[in-house]
């Protein structure tokens with residue numbers, strides 16, 4: 001198991017120790033002795049098949065489900081000693097079904113927790129406007145609309161804004177983008193990543209989708225039945241070294257390509273400058289997967305790499321990409337096949 005990833009953070013540390021849940025009348029535990037240490041500001045993905053216990057594990061953190069045994073602390077405080085309502089106000093919660101109140105406007109939906117906390121009207125209004133802007137919905141257009149007057153993706157953004165309203169240190173997200181189409185989903189994921197860069201919440205995020213876990217997670221917990229942790233590590237480490245066959249199955253095909261998607265071009269040692277021809281070029285901040293795409297389009301000819309100012313700072317070819325991953329990833333025949 002890897003060390004928690006470091007990120008200067010506003011979030012809280014969450015420690016689960018031997019947490020078990022046995023539902024009444026069930027022969028075995030849904031979650032069996034689950035332990036995990038989550039650092040402040042980490043974005044942790046729970047990924048696993050339907051029924052393995054992801055949601056049950058997550059919902060014990062805000063006590064929507066009460067643990068049968070074990071302990072959960074947030075910044076050292078045992079959650080069982082806190083009033084559940086107070087606990088839930090300190091934890092943002094976003095679910096796939098969104099759960100906006102249909103008879104309330106968007107502004108009123110976002111204001112639910114601040115109102116419970118007794119904020120004054122001005123403070124609430126300012127916060128609502130700020131949050132709508134954060135999730136890229138124009139307050140003038142959207143504040144007074146009702147949920148049914150928004151698209152699914154827009155409603156999901158409101159769900160995120162509502163969970164952020166009281167600036168909780170912890171967020172729990174249960175398949176939040178699961179019901180959206182692939183394009184909206186990718187957009188919401190990118191927005192969410194940008195947001196997390198700024199906010200550094202501690203986030204537990206449940207998904208079925210391993211690619212989503214790779215894209216978003218600081219660390220991924222691959223879970224099997226009873227919430228058993230098969231591997232808990234960074235996306236790059238899981239892709240490079242799946243712990244067992246179960247994890248390999250989850251990673252699926254194309255592990256090398258997925259890894260390339262995580263590594264920026266500037267981590268490769270670049271070749272000599274080449275002239276920019278047409279649109280086939282990449283930025284130092286693009287991923288090596290983008291660079292590979294560009295190389296396919298260029299027919300294997302080295303592709304120019306541009307810096308933030310648009311100046312050519314070098315070139316990239318298949319061998320430079322392969323060198324970053326390690327020689328074993330691309331078989332020599334393939335690497336040789338596209339050599340210019």
Ligand SMILES: Nc1ncnc2c1ncn2[C@@H]1O[C@H](COP(=O)(O)OP(=O)(O)OP(=O)(O)O)[C@@H](O)[C@H]1O
Nearest residue numbers: 023024026030048049050051052053054055056057
């Ligand atoms: N209220 C309940 N009473 C009895 N059994 C339950 C209850 N809720 C969940 N379970 C069972 O506990 C196990 C774990 O369920 P859980 O919802 O945590 O899984 P999951 O991994 O989140 O699944 P999914 O991805 O389908 O949401 C399942 O076998 C499920 O049938």
